Amino acid sequence: MSQSFFHDLMNPRSIAIVGANNNPSKMGTMHALSILKDGFTGKFFAIHPTETMVLGHPAYKSPLDLPEAPDLVMFVLPSKHLLPVFEAFGKIGTRFAIVITAGFKEAGEEGARLEEQLKDTAKQCGIRFVGPNCMGIVNRDVGLNTSVSPITGPGGPLSLISQSGTYVAQTVDYLQKRGIRLGKAVSLGNEADINIIDVLEYMGEDPGTKAISMYIESVRDVGRFLDVARKITPKKPIVAQYIGGSEAGGRAGLSHTGSMAGKDYLYDGLFRQAGIMRVFSVEDLYGIGWALATQPRIRGNRIAIITNSGGPGSAIADTLDALGCKVPPFSEGLQAKIKPLIPPHAPCGNPVDLTFALDMKVMTETIPDLVLESGEVDGVIMHGAMSTGFLGAAFPHLSALMPGVTYEDMVKGTIRDLGATVRVPFKHNMPMTVSAFFDRCDQYTETYEDHNVPVFDSPEKAARAMAAMVAYQHIQEREAEAPVLKLRPADTAVRILNEAAGRSQKALDEFSAKQLLSAYGIPVSRERLARTPEEALAAASAIGFPLVVKACDPEILHKTEQGLVHLNIKDADALTKAYNAIQDAVKKSDGRPVAVLIGEMVRGEREFLAGVTWDAQFGHCLAFGVGGIFTEAFNDIRYRVAPVSEPEARAMIRDIKHPKLLSAFRKMPAVNTNALSKILAILSLLPTLHPEIREIDINPLIISGADPVAVDALVILA
């Protein structure tokens, strides 16, 4: 695997900072202190116009005075002073920079101009940079912390990529108190040069990163993002929170990162397509990410619950059930092994509920070992392990009975070696999550957290994290990627589009649209065009009653609403009436009769839609979902960035909110999803084959028997 250029930026041997001094209230100083005090062992240089020493290190007036070119330079000085210094670093040979400084694109037109100048300067002097308007980077492998907040201790296997600086710089205390250790973190800022995809590519390659959490407000190069993410997710989980999909959220995002937020449903489709697990809160971004980063991969969805309290045990069971996991009753053999370890009448059939038993070794080692050795489950959730936290809470009362005994004295007997306890998941190579109402004040919570066993402050969260592991297993088990279909432009399609272009049409008429689709093998309803009542009758005898009769004209887009669709026409008489009714309703400007489409009545209760939409940011996207007249009412449509392969289309189909519509029920056979996915794969390629095509909308796509048939189609031209 080729090593990303970003690796060098994350692993500098020397760093210079511009904008730090000896005043502790200055941001630059705080960034510098993080570099100096949090474990970085490389060289440190400060640039300062007047100070000779900064934070105990000699300061230099100009980059040109430096004894050597630092690998990385960090800028915290005001934007108006930035460019000359930046350029000077380029001259001495520095290759990487972090621009903390704000006041660029996010600050209006003048800032945007300055950002363009910065980009030009950087390109000219060969510097790749993060920012501007960012909060720095973290790489605990080399003790590096360039943010304003102190980070101590080693990193962990979770890495963060964030389009909000807050989530890198302002949550250090929050994370520390939850035992979550980021190994690497990058605040992206305006992405004037290095962007979210560059960093994602690096994190994907980084061996220390076992899971990636991403806070996303906008992805500019959707195609490359998809390529890069799709390569990572089979091997390494990516968790993402996308924010900015609401009008107000976009308004807020727009103003502060200087980029454009997109449509929520398109991001949702992008993440599904890439195998990225979407979360909807920063808590999950960190917490689910941490669980995925630290725990062995789960191999199934059968979960054991061990608790000493019924309510939380039931809550875990209900939550798992709602998320598609199983809490299988234990075999009699396994129950017989557990029974002697817990009080009589205490449940041992999964959940195991120790009730008032307080032997923590039995609860946290003996029983988990039995359960995980049994082969009956794939992971375990523990609630209620506690010692010092509980005693600490009780101490104010108990101390009255033990004069002279301190809290430390009291807990001495309770504190035990938890080495075996925290090894449980790793020994069995199965994931474990812990639910505890005591935080790091308790020895169990603290020790679990410090040894990479994730602890959540509620039973439901511990269950949701376990379910996320099962969800990731499903991502890993996805059908292998396949190339998209190889199609050549069909002659019929080229002819239809050329003719439409010749007439400056904005859309194809329905008949032509279906002819075009049919040219690529997409099944469409049998139909003919008629321009006289006689032609209509001839068409009827070729197709056979019952028939549907519709006006067919590229300028008539909403036929049903205008009463220009006649369904279930049974005989010649009715056909003639329908034909005439349409001619009466539509008066063409040139006086000629409107074309009338005579088509077979396709029978089928299940109506879907399939199409290709176009978005300025996402380009062409494939859409599939519940169609027919209830399209809006059910709002069950999924999107994918076009084009898609057949396996991808199959996954997309199964991904709708009401997948039962696809299975066999009542007297209907299961939907032929192979035929359906082929249609979707073809559709997704048409805008590439024919750049004239802007959007395609097949609705309804009726399931006739088991097979999809396009019954109405619209092709909008670019």
Add this chain to the structure above:
Amino acid sequence: MSQSFFHDLMNPRSIAIVGANNNPSKMGTMHALSILKDGFTGKFFAIHPTETMVLGHPAYKSPLDLPEAPDLVMFVLPSKHLLPVFEAFGKIGTRFAIVITAGFKEAGEEGARLEEQLKDTAKQCGIRFVGPNCMGIVNRDVGLNTSVSPITGPGGPLSLISQSGTYVAQTVDYLQKRGIRLGKAVSLGNEADINIIDVLEYMGEDPGTKAISMYIESVRDVGRFLDVARKITPKKPIVAQYIGGSEAGGRAGLSHTGSMAGKDYLYDGLFRQAGIMRVFSVEDLYGIGWALATQPRIRGNRIAIITNSGGPGSAIADTLDALGCKVPPFSEGLQAKIKPLIPPHAPCGNPVDLTFALDMKVMTETIPDLVLESGEVDGVIMHGAMSTGFLGAAFPHLSALMPGVTYEDMVKGTIRDLGATVRVPFKHNMPMTVSAFFDRCDQYTETYEDHNVPVFDSPEKAARAMAAMVAYQHIQEREAEAPVLKLRPADTAVRILNEAAGRSQKALDEFSAKQLLSAYGIPVSRERLARTPEEALAAASAIGFPLVVKACDPEILHKTEQGLVHLNIKDADALTKAYNAIQDAVKKSDGRPVAVLIGEMVRGEREFLAGVTWDAQFGHCLAFGVGGIFTEAFNDIRYRVAPVSEPEARAMIRDIKHPKLLSAFRKMPAVNTNALSKILAILSLLPTLHPEIREIDINPLIISGADPVAVDALVILA
């Protein structure tokens, strides 16, 4: 309002405890210490067989030795010793008890027998009691804490009723660290006497309780629960978590509370009917409950966001949007007032993003005042107020630059009087929630929490709590309760049911079922029964083609699956064919022809279902939702405990997951929801009018034009 008997139990003037001694490791002792040390000022007595002093108070060998009858006695002694002591307390005149002791119904048959004895004893000696197998009660109004965990400080306006002892006794530290103060709490245990509804009734009346949180595993008397809760929710919010709906959750719950868990969808309907807000985690049970208890009632859904960080501001906006709240752009006038207070280019249009501005007074007082005075919003969410928490996190670095300066020295200048800050929501009488990544280590978080402004550890949670307030406003604005319809048994219905009973039928045939419904004014499709081809033709000429032709027999329940339904019959010829096909397919044991139903083809694209189900715990429940052949695929059905009034039925209809099906779209008019709710109100009464009716199932209930028509119906007899 009559005062609940439970008030006296919650406000004892004297308490005795049986099972406490001077050993700090005994549960009884811990309970006793809570009574003695957490503020209770009433009298305290201990009963002990050998000790003369318990925890510094004289101990008595027997209740009979006590100087007076205590108002309340608490039992923590083993179950086998309980009854005689219990009886003795009855003798001396004690009227209330809490039985902490476990080993009753939850512990198998023998325990269940013991519990029956306990109930008998209590009844005989006139003692009302909580438990057994509970964790005690809390009433901070009188400094009372009978749980094992120390609780200090005053209570708050949130009260908890819990069917899990854990949530009363094991979360004290958890709650304290989140600034949530329970005013009252009751752990119910096995509910051998006092049950969840008794306590709910009390909490509803209690003036200090501004919101009620309930952890529920089973409601035994569903009807009374509904009556009591429905009276409370217009005035006081109730938040409930129901657990036990999954098979494993029920399995766990069953074993530890000794009661039967019910079906999740029925509880869901019960909560909606009662106006109870359902939550799905204990975190929300506490957190949403706390926000509702502390904040002024919201009057609309327009929310202001004030932040100093873009990411969290956008996250709040997106979350609000997803939950149906508005984040309206501020007027130019309001923006003009805010603009001078924040950095140039910082967004002020809602969200207000102060970016790097750190003037906390402006952020937490000046701007909120402007925004809440404006009349443009109904509530405000704040992210990023901080002082000592941030400095504490930064101190390890900064201290290097300030030798001799302690953390306390450093923060001295930062700490300011937050009196005006924490008064903001109350001054404007509008709700506020706060999002902060610093916990009570920060002066803002601590002071907000201590003054009843709820602080959440993530932006999304602060937004969800605000949305919950809007949801509660909708509950308060519900259509006023109305009496159920007054119906008398219809003669036709009585006759049909008597005839069916005479023939020992298990169900009515379709024709009779619809006749019965029709007798109550429920619109059904026009139809006749035919037993000869001639009768069929006569029926056809009365009704008119097209027709539907079906077998009609009380023993044939799945006609469609057996091919006994012929749709869209157009003429006499087709009718005769269909009639004969049905006779060929069904061979009655008595050789007589099967009755054939000849009915009009009701046209309509929208198919619903309406019915009445029966459940051992819930009795008859009304069901309404998406019907037709896609019933299972869309799984969009709501339930209510029967009977329901018309306003309730209207609310139920709007409550489906896909309410857009009810509105006008394409060429279809809006559904006549008054007709629909009348049908539902009538249906819900039928099992009361006719106890022979066990279940009713109308599916499809087709919307023809705007009006519902029952097209197929099944009545199952008890």
